[in-house]
Structure formats: structure tokens, C-alpha cells
Amino acid sequence: MTHLTTHVLDAATGEPARGMGVVLAAASGQSIVAEAPGAIIAHGKTDADGRASLGPEVLNPGDYTLTFLTREYFTDRDTASFYPFITVTFSVEGEAQGGTRHYHVPLLLSPFAYSTYRGS
Structure with a gap:
């Protein structure tokens, strides 16, 4: 299992967001061992259930971004939208804090509109 997963639900349709591009990167301005700031670590697309697993088995402590490519998703569905992409920035803590x-x-x-949270 990868260290990071996501699940995207299209609230307008009540269905999983299938085929949405997602990019995991080191956050700009933050030095992460073995990763240059802003460097792409992994990318993929959500599956039929709107889920994606990204990255290595363990992420080093630091700040990361998860960018959802919403423009392409909505364009493919001929739907007008406001956000061309959504970037969520989050922190991975050290092992002592559950890293x-x-x-x-x-x-x-x-x-x-969109919302996000730290899932389990």
C-alpha cells in the first residue's frame, strides 16, 4: 500500500469522480530529503470508484501538495466550472508523531465548490 490515498466524489452527480488526474509533489519552498521542492513525486488518475493511491510506501516528513486536475475532468463532461485545479497542501509529521x-x-x-479533510 502506498502512504497516500485519495477519494474524489462529484457531489453534483453523487458519483465517484472517475478518471480525474491527481499529482503529488513536494511543496514549494520546503526542503524534503530526497525530493526537490516542487518536484513531482507521483501522478495518476482516479479509478472507477474515484480512488487513487500515490507515492512511495513512506513519505519523508515535510510539506506536500496534492493537485486535482478538475478542469480536464469537468471539460470531459461538458460542465462549466470555476476551479481549473485544486491544490491541497498538507504536512507529513515525523515518525514520533505518526509519520x-x-x-x-x-x-x-x-x-x-469543494471541501477536503484528513481521512483515515
Whole structure:
């Protein structure tokens, strides 16, 4: 299992957001061992259930971004939207604070709004 997963639900349709591009990167301005700031670590697309697993088995402590490519998703569905992409910035803590545990970043999406939280 990868250290990071996501699940995207399209709230406008009530369906999983299938085929949405997602990019995991080191956050700009933050030095992360073995990763240059802003460097792409992993990328992929959500599956039929709106889920994606990204990255290595363990992420080093530091700040990361998870970018959801919403423009392409909504364009493919001929739906007008406000956000061309959504970037969620989050921190992975050191092992003493649970840095080796799994990170899950869900996204509840509509063409003109979104919400996210730290999942389990």
C-alpha cells in the first residue's frame, strides 16, 4: 500500500469522480530529503470508484501538495466550472508523531465548490 490515498466524489452527480488526474509533489519552498521542492513525486488518475493511491510506501516528513486536475475532468463532461485545479497542501509529521501511518486526503467536489479533510 502506498502512504497516500485519495477519494474524489462529484457531489453534483453523487458519483465517484472517475478518471480525474491527481499529482503529488513536494511543496514549494520546503526542503524534503530526497525530493526537490516542487518536484513531482507521483501522478495518476482516479479509478472507477474515484480512488487513487500515490507515492512511495513512506513519505519523508515535510510539506506536500496534492493537485486535482478538475478542469480536464469537468471539460470531459461538458460542465462549466470555476476551479481549473485544486491544490491541497498538507504536512507529513515525523515518525514520533505518526509519520509512518497512512495518509488519506478525500475531496468532495462540485463545479463551483469543494471541501477536503484528513481521512483515515
